[in-house]
Each structure stands twice: as structure tokens, then as C-alpha cells.
Amino acid sequence: MKVKLLGSLLLLILPVYLFAAAAAFTGKVTDAKTNEPIIGATVTISQLKISTSTNANGEFTFDRLPARGRYVVEVRYLGYQTLVKTVDLSTPASFNFALTSSTIEAREVVVTGTLIASTSKNSSTSAAVVNKEELQGSYTNLIDALAKQVPGVSQISTGPGISKPVIRGLGYNRVVTLSDGVKQQGQQWGDEHGIEIDQYQADKVEVLRGAASLQYGSDAIGGVINLVEPLAPAPGLIKGEVLSNYSTNNGLSGTSLMLTGNENGFVWRGRGSYQNAYSFKTPNGYFPNSGYNNTNVSGMLGLNKSWGYSHLNFSYYKNNIGFFDPESVEELYTTEHSRTLDFPRQDIRHYKIAFNNNFVIGEGSLKVDLGYQKNQRRELEDSADPSLFFDLNTYSLDTKYTLPSKNGWEPVIGVSGSWGHSLNKAEEKLIPEYDAYAAGVFGFVKKTYGDNTVSAGVRYDYIKNNGKQLFEEGEEKFTGFKNTFNSISGALGYTHVFNDNVNFKANAGSAFRAPNPAELGSNGVHEGTFRYEVGNGNLSPERSYQADATLEFGTGILTGSLGVYENYVHNFIYASNTNNETIEVPTEDLGKYPVYRYGQVNANLYGAEASLTIHPVSYLHFENTFGYTHAQNTTLDRPLPFIPAGTMHNTLRFEPKVKGLNAFYLSLGIDNYFKQNRVDATFETTTASYTLLNAGIGATFKLGAQKLKLYVSGYNLTDKRYYDALSRLKPGRLDQTNTALGVYNPGRNITFGFFLPFDIR
Template identity: 35%
Template sequence: MRLLLLLTLTISTLTSSAQNSSLNGVVTANNTPLAYATIVLSSTKYGTTTNDKGFYEIKNITPGEYMAIFSCVGYITERVKVNIAAGNPAILNISLKENSSKLSEVVVTGVSRATELRSNPVPIVVLGKKDIDQHVNNNIIDAIVKGIPGVTAVTTGPNISKPFIRGLGYNRVLTLYDGIRQEGQQWGDEHGIEIDQYGIARVEVIKGPASLTYGSDALAGVINLIPYIPNGQDGKLNGDIITDYHTNNGLIGSSLGLSYKKNDWKYAFRATGKMAHNYQNKVDGYVYNSAFQEYIISGMARVDKGWGSSQSALTTYDNKQEIPDGSRDSLTRRFTVQVAEAGNDDIKNRPIAPQAWLNSYGVTPLHQHIQHYRVYNKTEVKLGDGLFASALGWQQSIRREYNHPTQPGQAGLYVTLNTLNYDWRYSPKVVNGWETSFGVNGIYQTNRSKQATDFPIPDYNLFDIGGFFFAKKSVGKMDISGGIRYDTRNINWDDFYVGANPANGFEQRVNANTPGGRLQFPNFKHTYHGVSGSLGFTYNVSERILLKANIARGYRAPNITEIGSNGLDPGAHIVYLGNRTFGPEFSLQEDLGLIAYLKDADLMLEVFNNQISNYIYQSRLDDANGNPVIIVPGNTTYQYQQSKARLYGAEFTFNLHPRGANWLEWNNSAAYVTGINQNRALIAQSNGAAKYLPFIPPLHIRSEVKLKLQGSYGVFSKVYFRAEADAYATQNRYYALNDTETPTHGYTLINAGMGSTLKAKSGKTICELFLQADNLFDVAYQSNLNRLKYFEYYNASPNGRSGIYNIGRNISMKVIVPF
């Protein structure tokens, strides 16, 4: 870190010595200070957010004329020209008008410089802290699913959600934390994203190929989770205490955040703890083995100087997560407990789980333990009128799955993934209106198995590097942007032998010359290459109406399970079989969009068509007689397939916010996607059972009415009430080959919520209160993206229900106390 700061200081002394200045002021709305408003100087990296008093300050600005953009979710964006003189701080106070539109925003994801959402042709959606707070959830991905049409999640209980964008997920969705790509065994079904939901201030989601800026694994899009950066009063300790409680699974969440700002330095710290017992619904009762415990600590330090800025952060994540296997008593349908090892386990005669275990906060011996550690630095150095940006990070993901009831301390799966992230890019001076950026980024990764008994993937080494060029220019009413990228990824592993372990009676990794050893993973070495790019246009029909068009080619190298897997993943209860001959996936996606910023409403329509070559997917493996292939008793076997595929669909948003009745909002959205398998031979052979792709969500319609009381009522202000209908259509378009998937009935969930800010007579905020009821009428339903739907051991049951159902009625309460 010292060397990095020394390098940046050395570079800065070689650049222009012109005297810089600053811009500051207060942002208000209805004569009230507006917190979390964003201020950006267009076509530059200069930007900040307001504190809880509406104050902002941007330091070390090169003198000149700029376009200052003031934006905040729920308010109309203002653009003001400002002249920054050398050594003379500029003061600019702005009052924003309410406008419930979420469409007019400033984004930083997938662009070279902070860019207005309206001028970005790539489909991108922003979710602010206000929306994240108001949608009380078990995890941050569920909040995104509720707030952004086109985003769904494959779930394995309330705390495990893997994001999908327009029907594509796993390693096709790139998750970022503060712009650094998240690496934590993304191929696994049975764990979520290792990120503190209470520490996220903003989410930016790119829908569609984003390989241009990020390389492989952004084929479906990007989810950038941006943490809070302190911007409070100098020399004063600020913070908040968050308390969260859910009635369904007894979730208790507590989080303490601290921030401090002094001169050019900012510091932030957060500690979070969550625990929950088993969740419940009216069909299954308490779902045994769905409890969890989660503890997260994060810290950040940032310095802003005349030469630029440098920000360093670290996070630690520790999660113990139970995973249900779905075994039950055949008559009572009560959940049972595995007490014997696979060879001696009689599933039909397991003991019933005691009631005391079902609502206990303790974690059972059969669970998984996920630990994730991250350290990173982001530095920006001004080089004349250009900007050099560097991001370096190290992550370690440790994953253990305990699946041996007779030896609960022995992990079935135990892998350690180490990742080095690097990203260097340069944005030169804007010339003749052209904004350009070029750079190189990638990862170096190693994965190692430890003292385990099951080995689904080999120990591998991976090196990934890619270079890109990006350009943007505004010509009259047209904004044009695009670029090109080339990637290369090398992955290799040595021979991996497995043999008997006399100490515990299971298997272990052994040397090649060990008697009785068998070769589970023959050595492998391959380099994948990919060219990706995009070209897009935004046409400003008027200030309020925009037309967007974008075409992008995405690239994704196969992940480790797709090419290398050959064994049991205990937590998923799946034996995976990979294919070493797979080539990389390439997509060609066309997007068309219409956005209208009307006085009393917002309207957004986006349609897309995505053609993918070498699409990789899972299919259940059956024998010649149509019976499931069982390699490990009690576990399903899946084999990866590859073919051409096509996905197409649309998202529609209509938000009504009449200015003559600013107490009313009516927000509506619809999302639809169809996934077609283009392997004609397989479709014909299967009589159409393989026609559709797996994991495709059905038509999803959401409608919300929100009432906002005007004024204050004693200590209560900003009081709102909302009611929501969340409807999913029946999904009859599914991958039916070998019963990999089955049809899913449609359902409608009714949700409701209310909230308020409590203020003292002095105007100081005491706390924010949120009350929410999800699935108010306790509907029994199964999402087609719920993996637990397929956790069933019997062909028929006394109540006619199969598999495990989603969470029932849940009342949640959240209190945020700032200080």
C-alpha cells in the first residue's frame, strides 16, 4: 500500500502544477436537506454524494467550465453550468423537484466516466438506498429481484439466492462489490452472495452482455453492489444502528455502521450479525435444515488529494448455512433426519426431526460453512487532463460442506479459492467531444481441495487477461458509444488421484503411486479466447423522450464444473459430470428501448433478442430404460450439455406519479423471457421435451400503489403506505427432458408495507421505521426457480404435494437509528 501511494505521489509531481479549486453547496427538496443526492461533473470523474444535512463538497477540481449534474432517486435531475476558478471555491445550492422516476440517474458501471443513464444505450437500472431500505429482505439479491424487472433468482431457502438476468445466471452474471468482481465458487447452487446487505448504498444492474468492460462471465449482465462512502461533517463520528426482525423464520439482524471524515480522509466500519431458525409454510410446516448464522465485518479508508484519490477496504464474511435434503416420513410428511452414512442409510426409516430442532437458532451438524475474505485498493491519479485508474484486490473463499452424520466434524467438500483481481485503465483528455478509455484487467485464481471426502472438481489454476477500448461521443441529439475487447483465459490442472482413507473409512486425495488409487481428474490444459464488443445509440427525441438501440457480442469461457466436474457436491445433492471438449459461449444480443419522462408518469419499454452459440446447461442423466442414473445413492446425477440457444423477451415499466396528487404513486412492471434450445436433433429425439432451456422464469407482473402522507404528524414525517400484487404466470415452457424440470403453477402474492421517519423538535432524525408483510394471505406456492421444489423422495404423497414449498407469510420490521 505504501509503495502504491508513493507511486501515485511521484506521478502527481510530474503532472501539471495548476492550482485546483472546489465546488460545494447544499441540495434540498421542499426546503428540506436531501441526503444521498449524487453530484457529478459531466464527462469527468469528479463526483460525490450529500450527507444527512444535504451538504456536498467536491475538492481538487481542475479550473474550467463544467456541467454539474444533480440527481437523486425520486427527484428530477438538474443540470447547471458552473465555472470553477483557480483557488476560488465555487458555491452552488440546488433545490430538486420530486419526481418518482427511477430512470434519470447517473451511473458508473460499465462506462469510462460517470455517465447519465439517459445517454447510456446499454440497458441499465439503478436501485437506491431508499428502495433497498423499504424492501425488507433476507438478502440483498432478493431486494434487487423485487426492485428491478428482468432480474430473478434461483433459491435454496430464504438466505440463498443466485441472481439471474433475463433467464441467464451462475457464471453468466458478474457480481461486483464496489467495482471489484466477486469470486466465490459462483457455480454452486447452495450458497448466496457473500456481501453485507446492510452496507450497500446503491445497486447498478446492466441487463445484457457487458464483456466489453469486464471480460468473461458478464454474458448476461452485471450487478454492481456499491457500499456507502462517508461524507459527513468534518471531525464528527457518524453512524447508524440497524435492527431487523422477521416473524416467519425468526430472523434477527443487527448491524452497526460507523463513519468519520477529517479533511481529506474518510473512514467507514460496519459489523453485522444475522441468525434465523427454519422457515415455514402451511404445506410443509417448518422446513428442517433451513436455518443459518451470518457474521460480516468491513472497513474502509479513503484519501482525496490534489493528485487524485486512493481507497482501501477489507471485508470478512462467515456463514453457517443449513441445507435441507427433503427427506420425510411417507405418511405424516414430517421431515426426517439422516443418522447413518450413505451405504447404511435407509431413507424410508429415518427418525423424525424433533420439534425443538425446527425452531432452534442452532445450526445442525449437517451444514455448510462459507468464509470469504477480501482486501482491495482503488486508486485514481490525474495525469494532466486525463485520469489513470487502478484496482487491485485479493479474495479468499473457503467452502466446507459437512454431510457425514457419523463423523460430523469431517467435511465432505472442503475447497479454498484464492483470487487476485487487477484492473488498470486510462481515460485521456476529451478531444472534440470524444470520451475514450482503454485498459487491461483480469484475474489469477487457484483452487485447492483440503481434508475432504468428496471431490467434485479438480485443483486448478486459472489466469485471465483482457484488453479493451471504449469511446463515446454526443452528436446533436444522438449519443453514440461502443468499443471492442479481446480476452484470453488459461485453465489447467494436474492428474488428481483419489483413494481410500483408512482413518475415517471414506476417500481422500492420494499420490499417483498409492495402491488402490484411481485417477478421478486426468490432467488438463487449455486456453480460451474471445472477442467481444458493443455499439449503441441513444436518440433524444426531446428532453423527456428517448430512443435507445444497442448491439453487443458477449463472451464467456466455460467454468470449472462445466469442463472438469466428476463427483458429488454434497450440499447440492448432485453428482456433476463435465465435458472437457466444451468451447466458450458467445452471444449476440440486440436491445431496443423507449424511455419517456412525462410530467405525471414514467414509461420504459425494452425488448431484446439474444442468440447464444455453445450454450452450456445441465440435464438429468437417465439410463437406456429411462431411469435416473444413480452414481451416489440419494443423489441425482446431472451431465452438462452444449448447443445453440436463443432467448428473447421484454420488460415494461409504467410509473404514475401525478403532480396534482403528489401523495400518490402507482408503479407497475412486467418482465417476460423465453429460452429456446436450438439442438434440433435432441428436440426431435426427445419428442419436444428438450425444446426449452432450463431456469427460465415465467411472465412476472408487479403492481404497487403507494400513498405518501404530506407534512408531519407529531414526531412522524415522510409517512407512507403501500400495497403490492406480485404475480407469476404458470410456467409450461420448461426443460422437460428426463424430468430435469416440471411445470410450475402460477401464483399471486399480496404484499403490504408502511414506514416513517421519526424526528425530534430540532429536526434531527431519531430513527426510520419500516414494517412489511410479504405473502399476506399465506399462499402456498413453488417458484419454478426454487431448487427445493425438486427435493422429493416419493412418487406420490398423502396430501398430493411434492417437493418443498417457498416461504409462507412473513411480517418484518426494521429500525434504522442514525447518529
């Protein structure tokens, strides 16, 4: 059957390869005021995964493009406002792109993670884009960088080594991380399970806030983080980058090298990255055995032709993370900070193969993404022999066909499916072995008329989870479960562009999330969380009803946005410890553990996100962001647990012109975190407000034709003692004696780094 299906797919695709017509796309980039050519401007067509640069005359050429179709072209150059246009290749022409000189940040960015790639202005999805250089600074990992820059994004952290994304108060399996066009499938259900990705790999990161279940299915009820890899360069060119950084707080040293090339449409990319850190330092001392190291090797081989593209991506990621030993609870801090990891620790390995294709069929296109992932998570208590060993294999298929647009209508249909098979390969068990099946089909249409855009979509999902029964020493460890869920989701969107400076967008819809196997069948001690977890095989799917609206604006001296949202979630799932329930586990370190049982309530989450940047003069920028989420457990009439505190980030950035330096800047920032006393007091503790002082300096130097960026960035310069509301190390009960862990977040951290992009012809 598999051979027949593969053969049918090849028969469908083969005519596309053989008979696709080719076209050239040429143009020129100039200064809108002087009409002088701009040399070195970057011209990108994200839908075809290609980019090029303008020559000494400001001209560019793309060869062997599809002869028909509409594509979004993005033109960027430092010191100019980004220009985005939709180009119809069926009408041959040489295009002139006139860029306007500007010192303000561009609001006009292309978002590719939505069903139809478009500018953020014309997409109803609330989206933020963070580019490569903005990801560099005093950040411990990729999620940490997003949480400190994007309103509405926060993180569940277990020290600097582990961060889990939270969008508008929703995390865990409610946020999809997308890499190489494939949903990351690890063990997202775990409190101390991070995201198995190379933090250096992304050329930019798109954050989609709000339910994106229409395209990505069950787990995207909270939002999507889409990592976009560097695009292939122009034919005959090899591009690369070297970057490295060192942080003083935990000795984090990281280095990454990437090369990518294009030889007449044969494209390739290779990257190697390594990070190593010792224990992180709080204002009270070092937290024992909190160091980590990770290695990532990834690559891509593919073809970019007139029929579209086919790219084969592969990666191997290995991460070792030390954990605190609860037996030494009286010694929370130490002066030692060796890079050698002691036990207990995690050994995580993630293998992934993704086959990404986009076939141009007339004026439409067929996008096919195939994925295979193997996630191996070993929990090592006192030796290299794992006490817990999860082995998850996931196969996935995502397809969407974009029909030819007509009279402003842009329809899309799609099908997706996945199969996950998880095994336990160690003596201890926390969750049962299981098989998880998912299938979905959707339709979407977008209509543009004048300054208005409306969109609507519907999706049907079918999900089946089979957990296996297990007996140990004559007693039932796991009862097993067989659950089938199906649901219909829908979404409506609207955007209106008032003028070049103001636009409005709004969304409303319903989404759902099926319970995961851990929520359904857990029964055991969860290493690293100091608790005993018990699943519930009778859980129902979560059902979300959400709406949001955003006003975006930008003038000569002001740019910003203001957004509000509300999300009512029926049958919200979370684990809680009630009535101080504990259980004796003589074989474990603590002996007695609090019992956390999975249950369901109805919840209402609403909040606001805002950003405002003031440019009083060309060399001065005052950047401000704000985010707040209010969440209520409406069933029990008390706050919903594990909700981030409100935040306000303020940064003053000074960019004077200095002879001999390019893009020189000085920055001073203040991060304000509000107190979080809206907690479920039966098992969660409050956190006080705090303010952190940050600063940075950097410049770009010319090394021949290449540009070298050097920077120094400081975070928490006053070495402030504080607990973050979502830190898993903040004060809380370990056992019935109410022993408080109470480990402060990291203290002062200064990061030194460089970034060197280069071209080789």
C-alpha cells in the same frame, strides 16, 4: 519481477501525488420556483467518491479537488427532482443548482458501473438503480430485494438463505457481482452456492442488464450487479447509520452499524453486521434445518486529495447455512424451528482486500483496482470435519485510463487480469484442483453531439484453465484438462434525448464466456443438490450475439420505460439428466443418484421489460413492472431449462401529509407470477401461476437533528402455497424412484425494521 513491476507502478504514480494542482468547487442549491435556499441537500461527485450537504444558506464547498477535469455532479433532496450536471473544474465558477419540486420518482440517476460514469439517460446500457431505503422491506437477502423490484431480474433460491441472481434468463457464472470495485470470486458455479456479501453494505445497487463483457470480461455475458458503498462525507464530519429488522417467517433478525469520516482528506469507514434465522415456515409447516447465520466485518482507510483518491478496503464474511437431510425425506415439514443448526450444513468464509485508486492526470484519469480474495467453502455432512472443502485464492488487476475528452469524444483504454488457484482440502472431491488465468485488453470511445450519443468498443480476452489429474485407490478420479480460450468481443451503443421527458437507447454486440472448471472437470456427488455431476473437458466457449432497445419517458403524471431484447447464445452450457441415468454411490446418503452431465446447445433468449408509474395526484402512486423471458433450445427444438416465469408487480402507494410525521406512506401490492410450462421435461418440472398479496406502512420521525425511519412490511399475507419456477426445492426427482421433494416457498412474512442515519461533527 514482482518488485520491479511494483517499483515501475510507483514511479508512474509518484508525480501525480507530488505535483497535482488543487481547486475548490463551490455552489448553492435553491428552489427553482421560490429561489429560497435548500438546507441539507446532498451534493455528490461519485467519480471522486465524495459527497457533502448544503448549509443553512443552501451553500456547499468541496476543497482540494482536481484543478482540471469533467465530473458528473448529482444533487438530491427529498420532495425535489434529482438534478445531474457535468461540471468542468478547469473553468472556476460558483454553480447554482435550482431544484424543481416533484413527487415523482427521478429517472435522472448516475450510473458508475459503466466504462464512463454518466446519467442513465445518456448511457446506452439498460440500467436500474435501487437505493438504500428501497432495499429495506420483507426481503430475505439483497438478491431477493432486487428480484422483486427490478424488471428482468430473478433469483435461483434454496430457501431464504441462498439466492443467486439471474438477469434476462442468464445466471451462475454469467452474471458478475461487483463489490469494492472488484469482481466477487467465490464458487458461483454451484446451484446452492450463494453470493458472499453483506446485504446491508450497499448505499445503492446498480443493475446493468445485458452483456457487459467489454469492461468486466468473460463472466459478464448476462449482466452486472454493482454494489456501491457509502461515499466519504465532507471534511470534519463523521456520518453513520444503524439499521435493524426482524421477520416473523423464519425469525430473521439482522443488525448493522456503520461509521464513516473525513479528516482533511483522510477518509475511513467501518461496518459490522449480523444476521440470524431459524428454519423458514411454509403454509404446511417449517422446513427442517433451513436456518442460517452470517457475520460481516468490513472497513476502509484512504485518502481523498486533489490528485484523486486511494482507498484500501477489507472485509471478512462468514456464513453458516443448514441443509435438508435426504434420509428424512418423508418428514418434509416440522413444528420445530430452533436457531441451532444441525448437520448437514455449509460453513462459508470469504476474505477480501481491495485497493481502489483513481489518479487524476491532467484532464484524464487512471483508475487502478487491485484485489485479493480467499473463498473457503466447507460442506459438513455429520460433523465439523468437512466432507468437501474448496479453498479458492484469487488475485485480480483492473485498470482503465480515461483520456481527456475533446470535441465531445471520450476515449477509454483498459487492461485486466486475474489468477485463481483452487485446492481441495477434504477427503471427498467434486471438482479437480485447478489454476485459472485470465487477461484482457479493451478500447472504448463515446461521442456526444447535440441530443445524440454514440459509443463503440472492442475487447480481446485470453483465458487458460489447468485442471489437475487425480487418482484415488488406483482409479482415475479426474482426468485433468488444459484449455486455452481467446476471443474478441465488441459493442455498439446509441442514445437519443428527444426532450426532458423522453429518451431512447439501443445496444448491439457480441460477448463470450469461457467454461468454468466445474463445467470442465466435475466428477462426484454435489452435496445439497442430490445429484452426481460429470464435467466435459472438451467444452467450447459460449458466444453471445445480443441486441436491446429501451424507450424511457416521464411527465407530470406518468413515468416509465419499455424495453425489448434478444440474445442468441452459441454453445450454451448446462448440466442435464437424460434417459434417467443414475449411479450407485454406497458411501452417500441416498445410495443412488441421478447423473447430470455438462453439454452444449445453441439457445435463443428474447423478452421484454416494462415499468409504469402513474401519479394522478401528488400523494398517490401506482407502480407497475413487468418482465418476461422466452428461451428456446434451438439445437434440440425444446425449451431451455431453468428460465424464470413471467412476472408482473403492481403496487399502490399512498403518501398523505400527516402532522408530526415525515415521509409517511401506506402501500398495497399484488405480485403476479405466470405459469412456467416451458421446461425441459426430461428432467425439469413445471410450475403453476400464483398471486401474492403484500402491504407496508412506514414513516420518518425527527430525533433532534437526526431522522429515524420506522416501517412494517408484509409479504404473502394470505399465506399462499406456491412453488417458484427457479426454486431448487420445488417438486423434482431425487433418485430413480422419482421421489418428489416438493417444498413450498415461504409463507406469510411480516418484517419490522428501523433505519437511523446520523451526523457527528
